[in-house]
Amino acid sequence: MSGTLRAQLCFLLLSVTVLRGRARFLDIQDDEMSPEGLLSLLSSELKRDLPEEFVYRRALRCLDMVAIEGQFTFTAERPQLNCAVFFIGEPSDIISIEYDSVNIDCRGGDFIKVFNGWVMKGEKFPSTQDHPLPLYERYSDYCDTGAARPIVRSSQNVAMLFFRLHQAGSSFTITFRKLINPFPCNVVSQTPEGSFTMVIPQQHRNCSFSIIYPAEIQIGELSLGQHNDLKRSILSCANSGDFVELLGGNGMDTSKMFPIADICYSFNGPAQLKVGCDNTVVRMVSSGKFVNRVSFQYRLLGHQELQQMKGNSVEDVCLRP
């Protein structure tokens, strides 16, 4: 093999491995780089999944929150009747839960259920209005379908696992992965501060971004693909098929939250609003006729700010005495 062709082949293989993000697994000997050795870089050893030593593992707690990909095991030391695990990823992730090994007694009343979303006190996120699936399809019971369908995927960046184990010694192991969602729709923010751009590309759907903290929202840009006639007075966005609304409430269900403001025309430039509720939501309603986009930043409201709002504001429903 000529030197020029050898160099080109090395550059080609190096580029492929780097661009696929697996360069950290390279372990090339400096002395001899044979074609066979170079081609082995693309062998089955460089699988899509990480090697065993790189998989994160830990035990699950009865009430837990998981944000890291890895393998999680729960072993009941005593009967555990009311357990739940929250899963959360980045806004552009969806959740994948795979049953690796399950040792429970389904006939004895044990169960493991995955919920597509979060549910607290009966209130669900995303709400039934905003989720593509009906409620009964959002619960996936291992005892019913686990053997046939060992992998359950969510529609957004949050999911939950409910389980009940009656016998000490019962256990299960699941693998939690995050998959890419190119157009995230319903999101729960991991942090009380950050920024996000929500895009609905000509889809007739409603999308919510939930911040489970009292927060100040600063909308930087809103692009609604409808005709903008500012001379036309807009008393309400109810008749508009495309708008953005700010919601505040003390539950997870966006359909039960209070509308703080709504905007149904495109604009540039920061518009700020403080919401002193446990849950602050930016929700976009889209008719499907246009590509709608909203960019915003959010930050946590401090204690003093909340006290000030409580004393001055008459419109913040969550802070009314």
Next chain:
Amino acid sequence: MKLNVFVTTVALLVAFPPPYECRAIDGSSNQQATDPDGERQSLPLLARLGEEYFIRLGNRNQNSARSSPDDYSEKSQYSKRALQLQLTQRLLEGKVGNIGRLNGNYALRALDSGERERRSEEPPISLDLTFHLLREVLEMARAEQMAQQAHSNRKMMEIFGK
């Protein structure tokens, strides 16, 4: 030769965009992880604060949203937050049965066998949890994620250093 290399590079960049895993974490604020040294507290103090924590949880239905902003006072220090997180962790390990309970709603599903009929008649599952506790477990998960990211970065640096 150079043109061939350039064309090959462009073709590879178009065909293989950088994967998500290579991106640094962005879009969120870089809140500092809980200082593990701040978690060292004397046992009697933990027990006393633990009792207060349990009492608040016992009245969780009266725990209004207005009480939660107290936790985010400007005066809260690392030690207070670390202590709260440690209390939450101890709580989750031992006493969770007092917190969560099943809250039935509605719904019926298709019936097959006897056991499936019994299970499918059960209503969807929910969890009684305050936003305060939800935020606590969320912050624990974020701290764990940051620690794991730091550990992974160290591992990669060790590999590259070989």
